[in-house]
Amino acid sequence: MDAISPQVCLEVRQIKKTFGDRTVLRDVSFALAPGEILGLIGPNGAGKTTLFNIISGWQQPDSGRVVFWGRETTAWPPARLSRAGLARTFQAPQIFPEMTARENVIMGAWLTGTPHPPLPQAQEEADHWLSLVGLTDKRLTRSGDLPLPQQRLVELARALATRPRLLLLDEIAAGFSLSAIQRLAAGLAKLRDQGLTLLLTDHLFNLIEALADRLLALDHGEIFAQGPPASLIHDPEVVSAYLGTRYGPDPNGGT
Amino acid sequence: MQADAASPPLLDVQHLSVSRHGKQVLTDLSFSCLPHQIVALVGIEDAGKTTLLKALGGLLRPVQGRITLAGERVEALPAWEMVRRGAVYVPEGMRVFPGMTVLENLEVGAYLVRRQFPAGLDLVYQIFPELKERLASPAGILSGGQQRMVTLARGLMSAPRLLMLDEPFMGLSPKLVQRFCNSFRDLRQAGVTLLISGQLMQRVLNVAQKAFILEKGRITLSGTGPHLLKDPHMQEIILPV
Numbered sequence: 001m002d003a004i005s006p007q008v009c010l011e012v013r014q015i016k017k018t019f020g021d022r023t024v025l026r027d028v029s030f031a032l033a034p035g036e037i038l039g040l041i042g043p044n045g046a047g048k049t050t051l052f053n054i055i056s057g058w059q060q061p062d063s064g065r066v067v068f069w070g071r072e073t074t075a076w077p078p079a080r081l082s083r084a085g086l087a088r089t090f091q092a093p094q095i096f097p098e099m100t101a102r103e104n105v106i107m108g109a110w111l112t113g114t115p116h117p118p119l120p121q122a123q124e125e126a127d128h129w130l131s132l133v134g135l136t137d138k139r140l141t142r143s144g145d146l147p148l149p150q151q152r153l154v155e156l157a158r159a160l161a162t163r164p165r166l167l168l169l170d171e172i173a174a175g176f177s178l179s180a181i182q183r184l185a186a187g188l189a190k191l192r193d194q195g196l197t198l199l200l201t202d203h204l205f206n207l208i209e210a211l212a213d214r215l216l217a218l219d220h221g222e223i224f225a226q227g228p229p230a231s232l233i234h235d236p237e238v239v240s241a242y243l244g245t246r247y248g249p250d251p252n253g254g255t
Numbered sequence: 256m257q258a259d260a261a262s263p264p265l266l267d268v269q270h271l272s273v274s275r276h277g278k279q280v281l282t283d284l285s286f287s288c289l290p291h292q293i294v295a296l297v298g299i300e301d302a303g304k305t306t307l308l309k310a311l312g313g314l315l316r317p318v319q320g321r322i323t324l325a326g327e328r329v330e331a332l333p334a335w336e337m338v339r340r341g342a343v344y345v346p347e348g349m350r351v352f353p354g355m356t357v358l359e360n361l362e363v364g365a366y367l368v369r370r371q372f373p374a375g376l377d378l379v380y381q382i383f384p385e386l387k388e389r390l391a392s393p394a395g396i397l398s399g400g401q402q403r404m405v406t407l408a409r410g411l412m413s414a415p416r417l418l419m420l421d422e423p424f425m426g427l428s429p430k431l432v433q434r435f436c437n438s439f440r441d442l443r444q445a446g447v448t449l450l451i452s453g454q455l456m457q458r459v460l461n462v463a464q465k466a467f468i469l470e471k472g473r474i475t476l477s478g479t480g481p482h483l484l485k486d487p488h489m490q491e492i493i494l495p496v
Contacts, residue, residue, distance in 0.1 A: 042428075044426070045385065046398075047398075049398055091399040092348070145276075171399070171426060176300075177299040178493075203426065203428055203429065205429070206494065244429050244432075244433040
């Protein structure tokens with residue numbers, strides 16, 4: 001950790017991104033305080049994953065800046081950002097399918113440790129993170145054979161093994177049972193208490209509501225609403241663009 | 256449109272057992288779907304839902320049991336023959352042909368029913384108007400949720416009689432889930448029987464004529480959707496989306 005902890009963990013300033021003639025992000029700015037949990041919501045195709053890609057170095061913005069822990073990181077490649085303490089997971093898990101769950105997590109532990117910790121120590125560390133995400137009994141399973149939700153947990157454990165300060169979770173809970181979501185929320189809340197900052201996007205409101213201090217609503221590449229979850233879910237614009245009538249009567253009901 | 260209790264089932268499954276990687280996943284399952292019904296298959300991860308749908312779609316061979324589609328035995332038929340007979344399995348996740356455009360993906364869906372391509376396209380535009388403006392884009396550059404829409408739309412293009420959807424709503428915004436569920440009535444009127452599997456099932460259970468819970472490869476509870484929705488065990492499993 002740096003000797004001086006900055007006031008801001010992540011700052012995104014006026015990010016613009018186009019693909020061909022399609023503008024995906026128009027002018028996105030926001031900041032994340034250390035230890036904050038921020039949820040990003042919005043319709044499919046709103047630009048959420050593109051924003052994640054830009055923050056984590058997988059894509060470059062056309063203009064605008066990303067400042068992570070006081071340093072401008074806009075042009076940094078993902079590996080350099082990982083070593084600096086920024087980890088992420090992907091909507092479609094990007095694990096090494098031929099490796100066991102444990103081996104995948106060791107890759108995370110080895111990324112930041114220089115020189116690499118010896119194997120027994122790395123294994124122990126990997127098992128610690130696997131037990132945290134509830135995959136102890138799958139640690140020797142070939143990762144590609146695991147169901148998708150468990151592949152997401154392997155990826156989460158690998159991200160945690162890099163010992164991040166900021167963790168980006170892109171629809172981590174898709175396919176989880178309610179009890180798994182609750183376990184995950186409790187685990188992430190605990191990590192936050194130890195100093196982790198979180199930016200997450202998910203269509204499962206159970207997770208977002210349980211965790212996020214604040215929500216940003218993104219549509220057409222712009223942030224159009226923000227606030228604590230309890231107030232944002234009643235925002236008419238958010239309801240109309242994203243939520244719909246959540247638990248309202250179904251027009252098919254009674255057929 | 257009401258399923259006639261006396262009409263023969265479109266799909267009938269008897270004593271079905273399926274193994275994967277040498278391990279038994281489904282054990283002695285029996286159930287049926289009447290024409291035009293909405294049937295909900297609820298279960299947590301690892302329950303065997305995907306294995307069941309794959310077996311029904313001709314992608315896995317059962318070790319035991321019978322599958323009857325519209326009165327004919329089909330458990331030994333390949334997947335393409337099942338699609339030709341109208342039993343269409345839509346996998347979970349984002350399963351598009353990434354280098355092909357959205358329109359080409361939809362054309363692949365209609366490959367065996369080319370004459371019905373325009374009607375299929377109308378249906379897709381009605382449910383997923385978002386795709387209309389992305390027809391010329393390679394499907395692989397769409398957002399995750401949009402790729403999910405293409406995956407579902409490609410299934411709709413096959414003019415299915417039995418449409419089997421594996422966790423169809425995952426990755427879709429709440430509003431889109433709602434719109435898709437609102438299309439069920441039209442789908443049933445078009446002659447489609449829906450077998451929907453997953454955990455994001457509250458809206459489906461509201462309208463399902465038949466529902467069952469699958470746990471460790473066995474059916475542990477069955478009934479009508481609204482009835483099962485009140486069951487405390489069901490409440491633990493489903494996710495309210």
